[in-house]
Amino acid sequence: MSEPVLARRGFLAAAAGLAASLTLAACGSGTGTESTTAGGSPAPSGSAGGGPWTFTDDRGRKLERPSRPARVVAQVGSAAALWDFGVRPVAVFGPHKLKDGGKDPQAGNVDITKVTGLGNVWDEFNVEQYIALQPDLLVSNMYVKDTLWYVPEKSKDTIEQVAPTAGIMLTGKSATEVIGRYEALATSLGADLRGVPEAKARLEAASKELAAFKDLKILMVSGGADAFWVVNPPEYPDIVHLTAAGLDVVKPSKVDEGGFFQTLSWENADTYDADVILYDTRTQALKPEEMMKKPTFAKLPAVKAGQLYPWRAETPFSYQGYAAFVEALVADLRKASKLP
Incomplete structure (x- = not known):
């Protein structure tokens, strides 16, 4: 992992114990609570449809699928943003659960009892469980371009092969610019933007x-x-x-x-x-x-x-x-x- 990412990890990673996290940051498989619908499958993020779907992320990648992604997996910060825009991810990764079982504040309004947890700390991402979810899209923030936050370096190639990934850049942008990008992504996913104008x-x-x-x-x-x-x-x-x-x-x-x-x-x-x-x-x-x-x-x-x-x-x-x-x-x- 590059030195800028390592530095960023030292300050912002959500693993407990900053000194230990710096040691582990050399570049990142997990437990979580899986929630299901009455039919026994993970709760969907929304309905697919509307013909072919495209979205260009902040890496400049044009993502394409034959239909709108319905099964979205997101890093917890991205999940929290999408949730407020009406998108319901099927799984999250990154710090979403505290040691006492409560919800980490970074999860925002995400109902962690209704999503699968693929990993809760740095370098933890359950790839097998991710594949089993049959995701349509993975979303994560980026502090360094082309580096998806909390997607482990050691398994990123496998993760990239499972489904398209979307990166939203944070560094050097204003909050309103980043919010606008999540609004555009949520809109492309067919989200109900009710309550957005008032907020x-x-x-x-x-x-x-x-x-x-x-x-x-x-x-x-x-x-x-x-x-x-x-x-x-x-x-x-x-x-x-x-x-x-x-x-x-x-x-x-x-x-x-x-x-x-x-x-x-x-x-x-x-x-x-x-x-x-x-x-x-x-x-x-x-x-x-x-x-x-x-x-x-x-x-x-x-x-x-x-x-x-x-x-x-x-x-x-x-x-x-x-x-x-x-x-x-x-x-x-x-x-x-x-x-x-």
Whole structure:
């Protein structure tokens, strides 16, 4: 696996234990809950039909099938986006189930009791089960072009032979651009877009409110046991959207190879000043109370002022998902003030 992907893995992979995940990232077969219809087959994503189907993905690949794909398998982030657009995948892979059996927040509104789980952590993808599902299409995000997120390098060639795969690029795009791509894909799959106009209006209204906080300097971070990551705004669709709407998000002066973030030791967690800190809420990241055990972090002005708020990284790329995300952020920023 290339170094940029490895770097991205170190920060964003959903495997528990970031240090262990970096070791395993050298490039990725699984368990899950399989749900069936009354007839005993996995629940379908939608009805096939409408004649020949085509869709050009973000690798520039023109995908073709004799009829509209009905049995869609998706990486959990893609599944969450498609679900909000009315597409019901038959299976997911990637972090969708917590250790206690509950649903991982990355799954969004996906009902994990009604989909087959092909793998829950990095490098876990049950190829045999995937083949048995007889899928029509696999969908995944891409952080690096031509690399489908959570599709293991060791089995990608076999996976590609089973059914067409669609990649949706995230890096360097705004959230609304990515949402638009999922809307186009869902539309091609015959999805019912009921509720989309209302959610889109909510997102637009909440985004306009962000300009009121343009004087606040905001730092967006993720904490690990031995490292503190400062994210690089241009690489993240959600942050591109926030900055375009008027937020002043700190850009690290020196980013790691791959460009996604700067890795700091906890002793250097005070490298950047900020009025507000937004912290990664995903399960593999340290919680605020854990980060505040680090003396340098605890002394940061934003932390001392109580201006530490959640960053819901990997929010589903749907209008519903982003409307809720931005509305919650606006509510938090209303509580903040410029620090001396």
